[in-house]
Amino acid sequence: MKKPLIILTGPTASGKTDLSVRLAKRVNGEIISADSMQVYKRMDIGTAKISKAEMCGIPHHLIDIAEPWEEFNVALFKKYADECIDDILSRGHIPVIAGGTGFYINAVLYDTKFTEHQTDYKLRKSLYDYAEANGNNALHEKLREIDPEYASEIHPNNVKRIIRAIEYRTITGEKFSEHNRREREKESPYNYAYFVLNMDRNRLYNRIDSRVDKMIADGLYDEVKELIRLGCNKDMVSMKGLGYKELISYHMGSVSFDEAVNTIKQETRHFAKRQLTWFKREDNIIWLDKDKKTDDELLGYIICILKEKGIGV
Numbered sequence: 001m002k003k004p005l006i007i008l009t010g011p012t013a014s015g016k017t018d019l020s021v022r023l024a025k026r027v028n029g030e031i032i033s034a035d036s037m038q039v040y041k042r043m044d045i046g047t048a049k050i051s052k053a054e055m056c057g058i059p060h061h062l063i064d065i066a067e068p069w070e071e072f073n074v075a076l077f078k079k080y081a082d083e084c085i086d087d088i089l090s091r092g093h094i095p096v097i098a099g100g101t102g103f104y105i106n107a108v109l110y111d112t113k114f115t116e117h118q119t120d121y122k123l124r125k126s127l128y129d130y131a132e133a134n135g136n137n138a139l140h141e142k143l144r145e146i147d148p149e150y151a152s153e154i155h156p157n158n159v160k161r162i163i164r165a166i167e168y169r170t171i172t173g174e175k176f177s178e179h180n181r182r183e184r185e186k187e188s189p190y191n192y193a194y195f196v197l198n199m200d201r202n203r204l205y206n207r208i209d210s211r212v213d214k215m216i217a218d219g220l221y222d223e224v225k226e227l228i229r230l231g232c233n234k235d236m237v238s239m240k241g242l243g244y245k246e247l248i249s250y251h252m253g254s255v256s257f258d259e260a261v262n263t264i265k266q267e268t269r270h271f272a273k274r275q276l277t278w279f280k281r282e283d284n285i286i287w288l289d290k291d292k293k294t295d296d297e298l299l300g301y302i303i304c305i306l307k308e309k310g311i312g313v
Contacts, residue, residue: 003089004311006096007105007189008302009279010197013207013274015290017050019197020098020223021058022299026140027312030040030059032081034099034108037075037241040068042227045220046243048211055239056213061088068227068238075114078107094312102278103161112183117154120167125235142166149177153281155274160240177243193309195302196279199290205269212243212265221247221257 006029008020024031033039038045041064050060060083066072083096085108088095096125097105105289106112111178123312131139131151146169224247232239243264250260279285286305308312 002189002191003085004094005085006094006306007109007192007194007309008096009099009100009105010101011210011275012100012268014197015198015295016098017054019295019298020096021054021056022295023302024058024096025056026173026299026303027306028096029094029096029117029312030061032084032095032097033060033062034097034161036101036103036104037238038063039066040238041066041071043223043238044266045215045218046241051191059160068232072237074104074107077104077284078112078114081108088181088286100275102275107258109182109188109190110186111189113303120171123167123170124163124180128159128235131159135150145179147175150175150180152296154232157270158274165187166261191309191311192309193286194282194284195286195288197290198276203291209265212261212268215243224248224251242271258284
């Protein structure tokens with residue numbers, strides 16, 4: 001009998017946090033965060049990290065588990081998430097994965113096996129430097145030369161994924177597209193329901209702009225300055241997150257403050273678009289339209305689906 005699993009995701013600023021807490025309450029669930037930036041301690045404002053009050057007593061896992069200067073990746077997330085799921089189920093609760101990092105979600109959902117290979121930090125830094133000096137499109141072209149199939153799936157601005165794919169091919173000799181194809185053919189070990197929030201694009205973009213304005217008002221730049229004081233720099237993976245890399249550029253005098261804020265908004269909108277593109281490629285997705293239903297109605301619809309699938313209710 002397959003283990004039950006609920007996934008609630010969507011683009012940034014779509015309202016995943018509130019709805020996931022309400023859902024977890026209804027199904028006696030615990031939440032596993034699938035957010036590649038909320039794993040880091042000391043990075044609260046820029047990651048829109050959920051507060052203790054917002055958790056409403058629902059246990060949340062895989063938040064604040066690494067320092068910003070520590071290495072964290074999808075393989076580690078998969079390891080920790082698997083352990084969390086087993087722990088949650090052992091207590092008779094239902095695991096609810098909530099967050100917007102589709103790559104992390106799929107690693108758990110399809111039980112991806114990551115080939116053990118040593119990280120080449122020198123290569124990784126050289127590729128980041130190459131992108132900074134020559135532009136993201138030039139880096140994307142490097143990937144296209146060695147793995148055109150995967151390059152066609154990845155937006156040129158998704159520098160982190162592009163570098164990971166080049167690094168994987170360089171170290172293992174295997175194309176990342178071949179690795180992904182092999183993993184996609186596997187059947188999920190879970191009895192799952194995969195929900196994705198969506199809304200009108202202009203409405204989403206307005207929510208993103210408002211969120212960025214609130215982050216700035218709440219002291220995002222002070223958060224970045226404190227991270228720099230602690231030794232964080234632009235070459236760290238954590239500091240390449242939205243909001244952090246732009247304000248580091250401002251701190252270094254490369255751009256004005258207004259330019260940095262506008263870039264955060266623009267890049268966050270682009271990120272949301274890439275997230276939606278990712279989810280549209282996935283199978284067995286259940287879309288939740290926030291333009292047509294209230295959160296109460298969406299929650300009721302989710303519960304009906306879960307009952308049909310025999311998950312948690």
